[in-house]
Amino acid sequence: MTTTDLTTWMTGLRHQIHSYPELALHEVKTTALIKKTLTDLGVRVLPYPGATGVVAEIGHGEPTVALRADIDGLPVLEKSALPFASTVKGHMHACGHDFHTAALLGGARLLKAHEAELNGTVRLIFQPGEEGYVGAKLMIKNGVLNGVQAIAGFHNQPDIPVGTLALKTGPMMASNDNFDVTIKGHGSHAAMPEASHDPIVTLGELITALQTIRSRNIAPDAPLVLTLAAVQAGTTFNVIPDSAEFKGTIRTFSAANRQLAKERFYDIVEGVTKMNGQTTEIKWDRGPSCVNNDETLTDVLAKALADTVTIVPAHPCNADDDFALYQERVPGFYGFLGSGGTGVLHQSNYSCNDAGLIYGAKFHLMAAKAMLAAVSAGVLNPVDQAV
Incomplete structure (x- = not known):
């Protein structure tokens, strides 16, 4: 042959x-x-x-x-x-x-x-x-x-x-952890936001706040990626919804940083939603090391x-x-x-x-x-x- x-x-x-x-x-x-x-x-x-x-x-x-x-x-x-x-x-x-x-x-x-x-x-x-x-x-x-x-x-x-x-x-390829988060607030007429606990505002805060895990908790020379890849909230222009959702992934090469990122993720998500008078459900999918x-x-x-x-x-x-x-x-x-x-x-x-x-x-x-x-x-x- x-x-x-x-x-x-x-x-x-x-x-x-x-x-x-x-x-x-x-x-x-x-x-x-x-x-x-x-x-x-x-x-x-x-x-x-x-x-x-x-x-x-x-x-x-x-x-x-x-x-x-x-x-x-x-x-x-x-x-x-x-x-x-x-x-x-x-x-x-x-x-x-x-x-x-x-x-x-x-x-x-x-x-x-x-x-x-x-x-x-x-x-x-x-x-x-x-x-x-x-x-x-x-x-x-x-x-x-x-x-x-x-x-x-x-x-x-x-x-x-x-x-x-x-x-x-x-280490050759990164570990993988995926998250799926639901923010549970209280909706209202979009013209009357004071009657709501707006989950979209909370979602916006979290999109920014979660990036501090990488910038303020992980050493600059240690690889870690945190990406929010999907967001979903509301259906029309004049209704604040009851809930909002986002999904994403965390990749790293360090077991210690992997655990730290998860802990900080929970701290930030639960803290921001509580501050805004809301609750949250976090689904954490632990992938390969x-x-x-x-x-x-x-x-x-x-x-x-x-x-x-x-x-x-x-x-x-x-x-x-x-x-x-x-x-x-x-x-x-x-x-x-x-x-x-x-x-x-x-x-x-x-x-x-x-x-x-x-x-x-x-x-x-x-x-x-x-x-x-x-x-x-x-x-x-x-x-x-x-x-």
């Missing part, structure tokens, strides 16, 4: 997946395609209780290491004009999970061809539901990390050239991949990824692999270059071999699983 043949094969798979994107935890056809492809390759597909997602293994015996790719699309209307563009209106692989899936299938094909050389078992995790960070939690609950001693994966980046892998030790690369494993993989890809330093990214949940339990590595496309992740004009798929497949082959060797040599330290 030549590099050209493998690239052509992976490209066909990616285009097929791209043309029929499925949203988080609804990846039924994608799951079926992955299972069929692995079965045709002679790869062991393991029983998995989830409705979507696939777990498979190549090799035998201990140790066991894992490779992960996410498989879900996004509720985005595609505007790429590609010949294999989404056929599902309003759904799109705008984050390149089709790239990730095809590359891990390519890695499976390489690993199967080299199975006799593997000193242990490689577990392949095709994860549903990364968007919304429910998939990793579900797969871990269903036992996909049982016996696993190290894990690796990557996210494509269209602004990084094909053949390049950006990496760093420590930051993607945090194991120092030893990162060094091991950087050396193992040096002849396969161009290694460059990675810039931390404020986006989140539930790969972090695996890293809370076993030593893990996550890199940014150049896909040389257009747009940015989650944009309707996002695209990636199929030429990058071969580097993704080789990443999985080399990472699996290197992790097996590192675990066998005892150079990786276990992660404290008290999370």
Whole structure:
């Protein structure tokens, strides 16, 4: 099997997946395609209780290491004009999970061809539901990390050239906390505001006051983003409503700052609403912690991949990824692999270059071999699983 043949094969798979994107935890056809492809390759597909997602293994015996790719699309209307563009209106692989899936299938094909050389078992995790960070939690609950001693994966980046892998030790992608707040006041005629407890005024105060969490509580050199992304209040010009709502997110790379931001958020929201004679309901959605690369494993993989890809330093990214949940339990590595496309992740004009798929497949082959060797040599330290 030549590099050209493998690239052509992976490209066909990616285009097929791209043309029929499925949203988080609804990846039924994608799951079926992955299972069929692995079965045709002679790869062991393991029983998995989830409705979507696939777990498979190549090799035998201990140790066991894992490779992960996410498989879900996004509720985005595609505007790429590609010949294999989404056929599902309003759904799109705008984050390149089709790239990730095809590359891990390519890695499976390489690993199967080299199975006799593997000193242990490689577990392949095709994860549903990364968007919304429910998939990793579900797969871990269903036992996909049982016996696993190290894990690796990557996210494509269209602004990084094909053949390049950006990496760093420590925090790589941000933690994610989302908030949904309802301010409960008392409405009135807009011409008689004295008869109201106006939640819109409170909303305006909070939009400004919450930014002091970043500017007056967090050190200037410590990354933290607090964004109010959605606000809703009222229905017409002459009625002050009874309530107002806002939603948003907080991203950071520090567990201490993450906790501080939450505490200050509650202090400010509850304090301002009380001052204005109102009450509030806060729904707090705690997402993944930051993607945090194991120092030893990162060094091991950087050396193992040096002849396969161009290694460059990675810039931390404020986006989140539930790969972090695996890293809370076993030593893990996550890199940014150049896909040389257009747009940015989650944009309707996002695209990636199929030429990058071969580097993704080789990443999985080399990472699996290197992790097996590192675990066998005892150079990786276990992660404290008290999370």
